[in-house]
Amino acid sequence: MxxxxxxxxxxxxxxxxxxxxxxxxxxxxxxxxxxxxxxxxxxxxxxxxxxxxxxxxxxxxxxxxxxxxxxxxxxxxxxxxxxxxxxxxxxxxxxxxxxxxxxxxxxGTDQRLGVPGEDLDGSVAAPELVAWYCGHPDVHPDDPAVAGADVPGTARSGLTTAEIEQLITTTRSAVVIGVGNVALDVARVLIKSADDLADTDMADEVLDGLDRSTVTDVHLVGRRGPAYTAFTTKELRELGELDVDLVLDPSDFVLDASSEAVLAVEKVAARNVTVMRGWLDRPRTGARRRIHLHFWRRPVALHAADGDRVSSVELESTGLDADGRVRGTGAFSRIPAELVVRSVGYRxxxxxxxxxxxxxxxxxxxxxxxxxxxxxxxxxxxxxxxxxxxxxxxxxxxxxxxxxxxxxxxxxxxxxxxxxxxxxxxxxxxxxxxxxxxGMPAWHRIDAAEIERGVSHGRPRSTLVHRSELLAAAEEGAEHPEVAGRMADRR
Ligand SMILES: Cc1cc2nc3c(=O)[nH]c(=O)nc-3n(C[C@H](O)[C@H](O)[C@H](O)COP(=O)(O)OP(=O)(O)OC[C@H]3O[C@@H](n4cnc5c(N)ncnc54)[C@H](O)[C@@H]3O)c2cc1C
Missing domain, CATH: 3.40.50.720 (NAD(P)-binding Rossmann-like Domain)
Known part of the structure; x- marks a missing residue:
């Protein structure tokens, strides 16, 4: 050299x-x-x-x-x-x-399900919903008439915040396809009340949207059994701490030989099954909201009762073939849903x-x-x-x-x-x-402006969601004395 x-x-x-x-x-x-x-x-x-x-x-x-x-x-x-x-x-x-x-x-994008009806209104990709509740400027465009951002290295379907708010304020039942931690995040955020989320750094306008949410039921759907989830146990346990009833089918927990073999070697999977089995015995409290966990089912179509808005998800029961691959059994069922979130991976x-x-x-x-x-x-x-x-x-x-x-x-x-x-x-x-x-000085001014906005609403921070707001804060900064103190504490 x-x-x-x-x-x-x-x-x-x-x-x-x-x-x-x-x-x-x-x-x-x-x-x-x-x-x-x-x-x-x-x-x-x-x-x-x-x-x-x-x-x-x-x-x-x-x-x-x-x-x-x-x-x-x-x-x-x-x-x-x-x-x-x-x-x-x-x-x-x-x-x-x-x-x-x-x-x-x-x-920068999501994996598709590859089933008919996937593009109906009300069918969204988890990255889109996540970007909304985290306050990503792509999903909160300055001009509400302009959907999303056309940026190299990313690909979004282009839902705007208004469209997502419209969905969650007209949905009772939401289906989340996938059994990983992102699916758990989405289920939690959809089912929690805005009050429960007030001490986060969510943007005020996202909290307002969630406050008007009409969602009462979230269904998580996995194409394999409870022994095959990709959850981490800590995140899974959090579901049990929410003010919701958890609904599971006891027959999903009668494990086949392949599931038992998985549990024998996978400690996390075994812990997850123990956590979920514990929920089977919990009496229902009659809570206003519920999370349902469905296993051994895969989506085969999204349906619209009338118009273009999804109204149900058609699922096929599944099992494993001799090579351990998922196969359909030919038995079909439907879950009513006005919102379907595909959480089957990023790409x-x-x-x-x-x-x-x-x-x-x-x-x-x-x-x-x-x-x-x-x-x-x-x-x-x-x-x-x-x-x-x-x-x-x-x-x-x-x-x-x-x-x-x-x-x-x-x-x-x-x-x-x-x-x-x-x-x-x-x-x-x-x-x-x-x-x-x-540069970093601009980030510090944005940081301060977000804390200032949060503090003025009695919250720890409120994320700035619009590019114009971020740029204005990057330019002008914030002078709030409490903000300066908090930022100094963090360093
Ligand atoms: C919903 C969700 C929740 C998660 N939760 C957790 C968790 O709780 N715990 C945990 O350990 N992990 C979590 N993860 C995983 C973690 O976020 C990832 O491992 C990590 O962010 C991957 O880092 P990365 O730098 O490769 O990609 P990213 O974090 O996506 O960073 C890529 C960056 O590249 C930028 N970029 C893209 N295109 C361009 C371009 N053309 N020009 C310039 N810049 C560009 C993007 O703006 C972005 O800032 C989560 C992931 C997701 C999706």
Whole structure:
């Protein structure tokens, strides 16, 4: 490795979610190879799904952002918010102005069910609903007439906040397809009262929408049995602490040999089944709201009684074939539902200029080195969900980023190329196009404005949801004395 007059290598990270920030951390906490890291995000705010995915009623997990924030503040790291790679500058332009690029842009869309009726009104993807209740600006456009955002690396169906509010204020029964933690988050948020959510950082307008919700029943549907859920036990137990009746079918808990075999080796699965069995014996309280858990059923169609609005989900009972694959038994049933939430996984989207494997929804790679046309692409790396798919917990991204950065640093150390680029090349290109990136001072002003808004409503924080509000706060900041105190406490 040679270095030009002590100049560091300029590394761009595309995406300021956990994986991008962990990559920045791994890059700057080593001293063998001098680096400067620029973390670019299409949103004015950093933290990816920690801000726009993790459930607002899980504040301790959301507080991971304090740790991520410290990395973005480190010397040698620059955050460039509100810059869309693929629109404000192309991937080629970015590569031409940096010594290496790490793609960390996550999984921007949802998996489809592939059943008739999936596109009826009232059928929504979990990412859409999650983005709404977390206050993502894509789902809260400045202009209510403009649905969603057309941004490279993402794909949304384009529901607006008004449409989602309209759905939840005209739904009694909601079906959530899927038995993972995201399905639990969605079920919890739909069934909790707005009062229960008031001490979160949800936006005031989202709370207002939830306050008018008419949902009384949420049905969770899994195509396999209770031994095969992807829940973590802590999240599952939370359902038992809600002021709702839990409705389960005891026959689902008469386990077949394959389920027993799973429980014998999978500790989490065994704990989950124990938790759910405990609920079978709980007397119903006559609570106003219920969560129903259905197993061994798969959706085969969404129906509309009249018009275009979903009114029921048709399910087929299932079992396993000799190879352990789910098969339909030919017995059908229906659950009435005016809202159907597909929670069967996230999926990476192609970012123009970056290799993409459509069969997996990921960037092809080996140990984080991007593979382009069958060979390693010099200077291109990948980490996080767009590398391995939407799996694991936030901490998984740290190991993942370390693997990628290890490969990147090894390549720089083994190569003969001196650092070629300076951050000015990048910022001048953007400024020349009228793109003014937001840095960490802007984030701190947004942060303060959100706390100020929350405090003025007796709440810990109220997320700003509109891009215009975020940009105004980034510019003007907040002066509330209590806000300053709270922010100082957090650091
Ligand atoms: C609903 C939900 C709840 C979750 N809850 C938990 C939980 O409770 N606990 C837990 O451990 N894990 C949880 N996770 C998982 C966790 O959020 C992920 O592991 C993690 O966020 C993945 O990190 P990432 O950086 O790969 O992707 P992301 O967090 O999605 O970050 C990607 C970033 O790239 C940016 N980007 C995309 N396209 C572009 C572009 N063209 N130009 C510039 N920037 C771009 C995005 O704006 C985003 O900020 C949850 C996930 C979801 C979906």
């Amino acid at each position: 040679t270095s030009t007059a002590g100049r560091p290598y300029l590394i761009a990270v595309v995406g300021a979610g956990p994986s991008g920030i962990y990559a920045a951390e791994a890059l700057v906490q080593q001293t063998d190879v001098p680096v400067e890291v620029v973390v670019i995000d299409r949103l004015p705010t950093p933290f990816g799904l920690v801000r726009y995915g993790v459930a607002p009623d899980h504040p301790s997990i959301r507080s991971i952002r304090n740790t991520l924030e410290r990395t973005l503040e480190r010397s040698g790291v620059r955050f460039l918010g509100d810059v869309v790679v693929g629109r404000d500058l192309t991937v080629e332009e970015l590569r031409a102005r940096t010594d290496a690029v790490v793609y960390a842009y996550g999984s 990476g989207v192609e970012l123009p200029g970056v290799p993409y494997d459509a069969s997996t929804g990921r960037v092809p790679h080996a140990e984080g080195r991007v593979i382009r046309d069958g060979a390693f692409a010099p200077g291109e790396y990948v980490t996080g969900w767009i590398k391995r798919g939407p799996t694991g917990v936030i901490g998984t991204n740290k190991h993942d980023a370390v693997e990628t950065v290890t490969a990147l640093l090894a390549d720089l150390a083994a190569g003969t190329q001196a650092p070629q680029h300076d951050l000015r090349e990048l910022t001048e290109l953007l400024e020349g196009r009228g793109v003014h990136p937001l």
